[in-house]
Amino acid sequence: MGTICGADCGKCTFRDECRGCEATCGKPFGGCCVAAEYIRVGGREKYDEFKDILLGEINALLEANGIPKAEKLYELPGSFVNLAYPLPCGQAVRFLDDKKVYLGTQISFADMGVCYGVVADTTFILVCSYSVDGSEPELIAYKKR
Numbered sequence: 001m002g003t004i005c006g007a008d009c010g011k012c013t014f015r016d017e018c019r020g021c022e023a024t025c026g027k028p029f030g031g032c033c034v035a036a037e038y039i040r041v042g043g044r045e046k047y048d049e050f051k052d053i054l055l056g057e058i059n060a061l062l063e064a065n066g067i068p069k070a071e072k073l074y075e076l077p078g079s080f081v082n083l084a085y086p087l088p089c090g091q092a093v094r095f096l097d098d099k100k101v102y103l104g105t106q107i108s109f110a111d112m113g114v115c116y117g118v119v120a121d122t123t124f125i126l127v128c129s130y131s132v133d134g135s136e137p138e139l140i141a142y143k144k145r
Contacts, residue, residue, distance in 0.1 A: 005035040005047070007075060014077050031099030034121045035075050050122075054103065057145070058118050058125055062107075065127060065140055067116050073103040081119045083130060083137040095126065095142070108132065116140075 003009055004021045012018065018028040026036025038047040051073050059069045078100045084092035096102065096119065104119040110132050119126045124144050130137040 004033075004039050005075060006044070007035075014080070017079075018077070027099075028101065029077055029079070029099045031078065031097050031101070033075070033101035034103055035101065038122075051103065054120055054125075057143075058120060058127075061125055061127060061141055061143055062116070062118070067127070067140075068107055070105045070107060070118055073105055073118075073120075075101050076104045076119070077101055081117065083117075083128065083134070085128065085137050085139040095139075120145075 004026055009015050009018070009020060014029075021028045021033055021036045024030075026033050026040060028036075035047060038050055042050075055070060055073055058073075062069060077098075078096045079098040081102060081104055082094050082096040082098050084094050086092050100121070102119045102121050104117065107116040107118075109115065113132055115130055115132055117128050117130060119128075122145065124142065126139070127141040128137055128139050
């Protein structure tokens with residue numbers, strides 16, 4: 001399986017669902033991949049630059065919400081990070097597309113039973129919290145870029 005971003009597909013737990021971004025023109029799960037799109041237009045150097053800028057924006061948002069800084073962003077399938085957030089009316093809503101690939105990370109406090117998750121692309125940043133088992137998600141911040 002060939003990649004555009006240089007990911008090691010052999011280590012990916014989603015390799016059975018993914019057909020590879022080279023074979024799918026940057027749409028490994030059927031939706032857009034932020035890494036493939038960026039690299040195709042601007043090259044690897046511009047993608048790395050974008051990730052650094054995005055990480056700075058994310059860390060400013062985390063700091064504003066009293067959450068420790070994120071160290072690195074990873075390419076993540078939407079199906080992996082698309083949690084259903086409960087709304088005050090009792091309905092639960094998913095904000096992401098399972099078929100897209102986003103950038104994100106997790107900041108874990110396993111001893112306290114909580115994790116913070118960050119998911120982003122070129123248009124938004126989403127920050128949430130959830131239990132270490134992925135249950136009880138809570139939307140903390142959503143910022144359009």
